[in-house]
Amino acid sequence: MTKQELLEKIDVLLLDLDGTVYLDETPIGDAKNTLERLRERGKQLIFLTNNSSKTEEEYRRKLVRIGLWGAGDLVYTSGMATVSYLKKKHAGKKVYLVGTEAVRAEFAQAGILLDEADPDLCVLAYDVELTFEKIRRLNFFLKVGKPFIATHPDDVCPTKDVPMPDVGSFLALFKRSSGRDPDLVIGKPFPPMGEELSALTGVPRGRMCMIGDRMHTDVRFAANCGMKSVLVLSGETTRETMKNFPDKPDLVLESINDIL
Ligand SMILES: [Mg+2]
Incomplete structure (x- = not known):
């Protein structure tokens, strides 16, 4: 071409x-x-x-700040694609979402029912606020067989110096602890x-x-x-x-x- x-x-x-x-x-x-x-x-x-650790709005603000944003442009993250997929294929289902507070709010505002007690399925986003409690809970839901979606597969996220562990690295952890791979990766x-x-x-x-x-x-x-x-x-x-x-x-x- x-x-x-x-x-x-x-x-x-x-x-x-x-x-x-x-x-x-x-x-x-x-x-x-x-x-x-x-x-x-x-x-x-x-x-x-x-990168599903940030929301549409957070990316738009960055692009405006560094002068790359223009009229008519769109931002699309693997998190937004996951929301769209869930609304089509799992409408009305309760989701255990491992994600940052901002991304959890973005999912909820888009109409996804978030549930930590008895979800229908689990979603792993790039959670830079990950805690052991979230790891324990997701592992539990995977062991009892809940469907499992990951927003994207990247092993690491680039930074100025050493790359940071990303969703792919966490998938390796959950594979070791639960024996499960994601049923679907969106990004x-x-x-x-x-x-x-x-x-x-x-x-x-x-x-x-x-x-x-x-x-x-x-x-x-x-x-x-x-x-x-x-x-x-x-x-x-x-x-x-x-x-x-x-x-x-x-x-x-x-x-x-x-x-x-
Ligand atoms: Mg790149």
């Missing part, structure tokens, strides 16, 4: 965050201007993240988040493009969902490490700023 084809055939650009549009608190190069020009060309921009690279994005936008997946810096989440996600993909080399992946993965991105760019 050439850049020209990308700009002609794609209506929705799914933008990974860290390593793609910013590094920590700093936009990558002139990303602000690049995103503005994409909006002028009529592209719907959706900031897409697997990148798995298809449920792609299905929720199709429903959200009403745009066919062939007219959506995932732009990201990780082969095993961003590029794999596009391949799993029938979307186009752009790998940017401004984050985790280099031209060398790219070759260690089975998927081929449709386009490789040094950074998002090379898209125009």
Whole structure:
């Protein structure tokens, strides 16, 4: 796929965050201007993240603060995709949610019934406020056979220095203690988040493009969902490490700023 084809055939650009549009608190190069020009060309921009420790509003505030937010943009997290999935497939069911207080409030406001005593199913989000009591309780519900959904599979979350343990690391803990793997994982690279994005936008997946810096989440996600993909080399992946993965991105760019 050439850049020209990308700009002609794609209506929705799914933008990974860290390593793609910013590094920590700093936009990558002139990303602000690049995103503005994409909006002028009529592209719907959706900031897409697997990180389910923060809410839609928390991400929007950050993107506004660092100057990357524009009129018509959307934020979509694996937590929001999980809410949407639960409302469709488990309507009215009681959920034991392991998540931050802000994310628990986001689920409740969206109409998900949260229950800690006798839930119908369990959801593990990226809980940076995790306690032993929450671990004990989730392990109990897994041992008695409650359905188990994880928001996303990432082992670690990037930081300026040492990466932090993320949901994938906690899944390893629960596998050891309960013998259970999640019955379903919602976020990148798995298809449920792609299905929720199709429903959200009403745009066919062939007219959506995932732009990201990780082969095993961003590029794999596009391949799993029938979307186009752009790998940017401004984050985790280099031209060398790219070759260690089975998927081929449709386009490789040094950074998002090379898209125009
Ligand atoms: Mg990234």
